[in-house]
Amino acid sequence: MSNTFGAILTGTGSALPEKRLTNDDLSKMVDTNDEWIVQRTGIKERRIAGEGESTATLATAAARKALDAAGLKASELDLIIVATITPEMIFPSTACFVAASLGLRSTPAFDMAAACSGFIYALNTGANFIKAGQYKTVMVIGAETLSRIVDYTDRASCILFGDGAGAAILQRSNDSSKGLVYASLHADGNGAEAMKCMPGSLHPVNAAMLDTRDQYIKLKGREVYKFAVTKFAELIEDAMRVAELSKDDLRLIIPHQVNQRIIDSAMEKLEMGPEKAHVNIDRYGNTSAASIPIALDEALRAGRLSPGDAVVFVAFGAGLTWANAVLKI
Template identity: 50%
Template sequence: MSERVSNGPSPVGRIYARIAGTGSYLPDKLLTNDDLAKQVDTSDEWIRSRTGIRERHIAAEGQTTGDLGYHAAVRAMEAAGVVASEIDMIIVGTTTPDLIFPSTACLIQARIGANGCAALDVNAACSGFVYALSVADKFIRCGDARTVLVIGAETLSRIVDWTERTTCVLFGDGAGAVVLKADSETGILSTHLHADGAKKELLWNPVGVSSGFKHDQPNGGSRIHMKGNDVFKYAVKALDGVVDETLEANGLSKHDLDWLIPHQANLRIIEATAKRLDMSMDRVVVTVDKHGNTSSGSVPLALDEAVRSGRVQRGQLLLLEAFGGGFTWGSALLRY
């Protein structure tokens, strides 16, 4: 296991990174389980019983990750009351960028008019938003930024093998965003990041620029490969560990938490984490049934839905966590 990357609670008088606004965006097209059953050998019952997913959103032809991220960003900025000239940094968590370069963050920067600020992408697969949030938190804590736009956005439908029934039923497209602002009030308390590259072949896409594309195959051979049972076992164990680490670092017990906002990959993994925390499912934000697995988009999508529905209230203690290919995993504990 890698060395822990974390930041503990800020001493008195320090600046916190506080969520000032949230936003999200989903493509219009819905793909239901019944729709998939017409394409591959599956059924609504088979998918729901194993994953909890009923439907997912699919980007339109020509609609990019940057398009989804842009709309989520605008909504987060509106919620925060922030204009483009106030943004010091844009960080996009994604594993499906628009281009090899420039970064999707740079493309979004140009569209919102935040000229001159730092902009970068973070690729940590499904943990991308949590990783990006941690980077933004540290820039704010050290005083190098006061307002940071953090986005998680994906168009996973572009790298799904739609003939492979065990993977094509899982993934969807979407984006979520938050605006972090420097504040003397408590915000992000700590983040904790981990990775284990030795397990890469359990969940990966074995195509890249320097390793080569397979020109005789659709999409250059780019598609998601996953050994589901192995991923499930590792994810549950890793998330258990990072939950304990997060609570211990902040001197808290599991009963201090108001909400768990997990990566929306599989309902059974979410339920296992909730059980570990002794939390009833009515204190867990679940969107996997409606969104599927949107990778780095899933945590901010779930957060925005919970905020806009009124379930998450100011002052409540939230635990965000995610696990993804790499393997990567991480958590963020914050006072909303």
């Protein structure tokens, strides 16, 4: 927190596909029902990318809205970072596709993968480029089309995930007490088996893989659940302690939208009312790296956050990874 520059938030945007996949729709595909899904997860429906929609098209739509909100032209961006685990393709990076769609010809652009913690990793990275004095204006995007890697024959995982994108613009400020004032990032690769999607150098896609459906997400939901319940409250407490925020100072918690029960149990543990957390999992499910920036954009547009407010982000996901951050609006 002794940086010369601050990295302040000047605009956000989000984009969700039109197409809705409800719990009733899923109950026609696998052995499940609306009551089970709502009670165990809080999810009622999720958005699914339609034909012609992809991680980059959603990311670009969110980016354009963030540029509008910040009153900036794309040409004023110094860097684009996209957090995603469902990239446009293995290469080029999704960020390059976004940059091209925004009409940019030499702006640096790259992807980061930290699964559901990806947006916080990317936000922290973008802020550090600004704080170090290298760039003035950075676009950070979380974007996913998880529906493209979900196994819609696996009821334990297919109910959870949705598609979408959220974008945030960070800009240099001389006031380092505002903007991204704290973030901590963590990973434990020993937890890789809890959640994975295998296609890659170790397991290239081939006919055998398609036979065993190993091209899709594999999830041990119960393991992640236990890990998440513990970490969630710890990460919020850590953020409040380091940023010296009392419960009254903290306007809003924006958690990764993993499961309503996980969020509720953490809020209870922290003795905070449920209204202190911004939750939209009922409408969008878990959109991995996109979930926090979508919720941030929603909270700002709904007037839940005003200048001067402090917001805590908290996330965990495949890796395992986990992260928190404090943003002063």
